[in-house]
Amino acid sequence: MRLSFLCPNPVPGLDPAVLKLSIWKELLHAFRDKHVFIYTFLVPVVLYPLIVIMAFDFISLREAAREKSVKQIGLAGKLSDYDPAQRRAIDCLFANKDFKRYEPEANTQADLDWLIARGAISGYVTKGKNKQNGFGLAMVINHDLNGIALVAAANETVDKWYDQTVREAYKQKGLSPFNARPFKVKLQDSAPDQKGIFSLALAFFVFSILYLSLGAAYPAISVSAEESEFFTLDTIRIVPASAWSMMLGKWWSVSAIAFLSAVLNLVSMLAVSVFLSQQAGNLIKGFSLKSEFALPATSYAWLFVAYVALSLTIAACMILTASLCRSVRSAQQWVSIPLSLFIFIPVLALYPKNILSEKTALVPLMNLVLMVKACVVGEISPPLFYTAMGISLCLAAVCLYLAKKILFDMETDPLKLVSYLVRQHKKA
Amino acid sequence: MTLVVNHLKKRFYDPGRGEFFACDDISFEVAKGEIFGLLGPNGAGKTTTLRIISTILKATEGSVTVCGHDVEKEPEAARALIGFLSSTSGLYERLTVTEILQYFGRLCQVDEKTLAERIKRLLSSLQLEPFAKARCGSLSQGTRQKVAIARAIIHEPELMILDEPANGLDVLATQVMHDFVRESKAQGKSIVLSTHIMGEAEKLCDRIGIINSGRLLACGTLDELKQQTGGNNLEEVFISLVQDKDLMRS
Numbered sequence: 231m232r233l234s235f236l237c238p239n240p241v242p243g244l245d246p247a248v249l250k251l252s253i254w255k256e257l258l259h260a261f262r263d264k265h266v267f268i269y270t271f272l273v274p275v276v277l278y279p280l281i282v283i284m285a286f287d288f289i290s291l292r293e294a295a296r297e298k299s300v301k302q303i304g305l306a307g308k309l310s311d312y313d314p315a316q317r318r319a320i321d322c323l324f325a326n327k328d329f330k331r332y333e334p335e336a337n338t339q340a341d342l343d344w345l346i347a348r349g350a351i352s353g354y355v356t357k358g359k360n361k362q363n364g365f366g367l368a369m370v371i372n373h374d375l376n377g378i379a380l381v382a383a384a385n386e387t388v389d390k391w392y393d394q395t396v397r398e399a400y401k402q403k404g405l406s407p408f409n410a411r412p413f414k415v416k417l418q419d420s421a422p423d424q425k426g427i428f429s430l431a432l433a434f435f436v437f438s439i440l441y442l443s444l445g446a447a448y449p450a451i452s453v454s455a456e457e458s459e460f461f462t463l464d465t466i467r468i469v470p471a472s473a474w475s476m477m478l479g480k481w482w483s484v485s486a487i488a489f490l491s492a493v494l495n496l497v498s499m500l501a502v503s504v505f506l507s508q509q510a511g512n513l514i515k516g517f518s519l520k521s522e523f524a525l526p527a528t529s530y531a532w533l534f535v536a537y538v539a540l541s542l543t544i545a546a547c548m549i550l551t552a553s554l555c556r557s558v559r560s561a562q563q564w565v566s567i568p569l570s571l572f573i574f575i576p577v578l579a580l581y582p583k584n585i586l587s588e589k590t591a592l593v594p595l596m597n598l599v600l601m602v603k604a605c606v607v608g609e610i611s612p613p614l615f616y617t618a619m620g621i622s623l624c625l626a627a628v629c630l631y632l633a634k635k636i637l638f639d640m641e642t643d644p645l646k647l648v649s650y651l652v653r654q655h656k657k658a
Numbered sequence: 659m660t661l662v663v664n665h666l667k668k669r670f671y672d673p674g675r676g677e678f679f680a681c682d683d684i685s686f687e688v689a690k691g692e693i694f695g696l697l698g699p700n701g702a703g704k705t706t707t708l709r710i711i712s713t714i715l716k717a718t719e720g721s722v723t724v725c726g727h728d729v730e731k732e733p734e735a736a737r738a739l740i741g742f743l744s745s746t747s748g749l750y751e752r753l754t755v756t757e758i759l760q761y762f763g764r765l766c767q768v769d770e771k772t773l774a775e776r777i778k779r780l781l782s783s784l785q786l787e788p789f790a791k792a793r794c795g796s797l798s799q800g801t802r803q804k805v806a807i808a809r810a811i812i813h814e815p816e817l818m819i820l821d822e823p824a825n826g827l828d829v830l831a832t833q834v835m836h837d838f839v840r841e842s843k844a845q846g847k848s849i850v851l852s853t854h855i856m857g858e859a860e861k862l863c864d865r866i867g868i869i870n871s872g873r874l875l876a877c878g879t880l881d882e883l884k885q886q887t888g889g890n891n892l893e894e895v896f897i898s899l900v901q902d903k904d905l906m907r908s
Contacts, residue, residue, distance in 0.1 A: 247764075248765065251761065251764050251765060255750075255753070255757075255761050258752075258753065258757065259750055259752050259753060262752035262753075262793075263752060460746075460748065460749070460750070460751065461744070461746040461747075461748040462748045462749065462750055464709075464714055464742070464744070464748055465742070465748040465762070465809065466765070467713070467714050468712045468713055468714060468737050468740060468742050469737060469762065469765040469766055470734040470735070470737040470738040470765075470766060470767065471734075471765045471766075471767075653673075
């Protein structure tokens with residue numbers, strides 16, 4: 231395949247043939263590295279499903295334990311405010327030993343909302359707006375797994391009582407029982423302004439950025455520190471070929487592997503999620519994997535662009551770090567510093583208040599992660615996206631320039647050079 | 659002249675030693691088809707000199723021309739004429755022998771047809787055919803050195819720079835190396851060979867430059883050096899020159 235279109239020609243210092251050759255060599259050399267194989271393919275593709283399955287089992291067990299535990303349920307207003315039928319349903323609910331009434335009574339709805347948000351109560355019973363559903367009762371619960379399970383349990387408790395007593399009584403009297411559930415369920419987020427906080431798609435994309443960083447680490451070491459350690463850098467320094475083309479070849483190869491790592495991780499996560507969605511559907515009523523990823527085509531296009539920009543930026547930072555090292559072992563230690571940073575940034579970006587704005591668009595790398603977040607929550611803003619990509623790619627260009635200086639032009643250890651400059655400055 | 663080194667100086671900085679000259683006013687020439695030996699103890703400045711000639715390092719002062727091309731002003735033209743080989747073979751561990759030769763041949767802009775012929779010829783002449791598809795990481799030290807030789811001459815350079823090429827090699831691998839040097843000379847290639855092994859320099863070199871503490875102490879044929887110092891063999895010549903220098907210093 232001709233790759234010359236990737237590099238404009240004629241450009242001083244760039245040679246498409248050397249670039250193509252460099253990409254071929256770097257990819258071949260990197261793919262045969264067992265570290266690259268483990269961290270780029272094995273970990274995201276194989277280890278991730280294991281983690282997810284374990285996490286899913288953990289959540290299931292936790293939910294099962296929660297279902298068994300006694301739930302504190304509040305009551306809006308006084309019991310005497312409710313009509314006799316409603317009181318009987320409420321009594322029935324609290325007759326179940328799994329539900330305990332929250333004391334003191336006579337709370338306002340606002341108080342109870344706050345108590346839910348704090349986690350002090352699991353939910354509360356209040357009057358519905360109309361009585362079309364039979365009892366005219368509503369149960370307000372938090373919109374999470376525990377809340378959904380709670381409603382199911384509450385309805386089941388009252389349904390049982392209703393089926394055994396009211397329905398039979400109506401039937402015996404020859405009357406038609408109303409056919410409805412005792413509680414009308416109202417789901418409520420504890421932080422309704424925190425858009426996208428529970429988005430599974432967002433978690434998937436942000437999680438894959440971690441693997442993108444991990445996927446870039448070993449290829450970056452392979453193209454820089456390993457070349458120093460095995461003296462292959464000397465051999466490519468003395469060939470009559472453009473150093474910039476070779477440097478770009480290294481950069482694009484590492485970026486491609488990092489991108490591939492993230493994509494494989496996403497595919498793996500989706501595959502596992504499809505596999506587990508049936509069980510998830512049982513656990514979370516109304517859960518739909520398809521709806522979680524139902525993003526517009528423009529969002530996916532921007533996501534692709536953001537991932538490419540992330541791969542290029544992270545690869546450049548990793549190459550710079552690894553090129554400062556003279557051995558693979560030391561590079562493995564030093565690369566852990568930017569790696570920790572790149573793992574921390576996506577986690578930070580998950581905070582609901584962190585969104586892509588005119589200010590955050592100026593923070594390299596963080597802005598790209600926030601761009602991914604914006605794409606997932608549907609807040610497409612091309613001017614901010616261009617700014618974010620421009621700033622991050624500027625960082626990548628600086629890193630690449632320094633790495634090229636170190637790998638191809640520098641005559642001494644850069645750290646020694648800095649030490650020398652500091653001494654000269656002190657002497658002066 | 660294939661190689662002209664003119665008043666070459668290279669200053670380094672080391673936190674322990676401060677500023678020092680690894681090469682201090684070094685000048686010599688190498689004619690076509692000549693083997694020039696750079697003989698000196700460890701740390702004398704041999705490798706630094708060779709790295710400047712091969713464009714890996716830049717000189718602080720002075721100039722180097724390879725077939726009329728200044729290595730600083732026209733590095734790519736000079737590089738096309740240079741083949742560099744050191745004791746550290748500098749091979750990609752996970753590439754096969756053929757892949758390495760293809761990679762370097764293409765980097766040196768050898769056309770595909772010529773490259774295929776040269777690879778075949780080199781694999782045959784260096785007895786590397788059984789290892790053509792083997793990854794370099796799995797090869798013995800001697801075989802790796804043969805691959806490094808093939809890599810260094812894949813573009814048929816005019817000037818071969820050999821930096822202590824026999825270091826760490828066994829007797830048989832050293833013999834292969836020496837045969838390669840003689841064959842290159844027979845083909846009219848110029849060779850700069852750095853070594854600290856007297857026998858190797860005596861056996862292979864047409865002219866010898868003795869280097870110590872970054873300075874070229876003497877330069878000439880073995881007979882000229884013997885006459886100059888009154889020594890009977892290269893070892894005596896070398897010791898005499900180095901001790902004289904040390905006495906002058908003290």
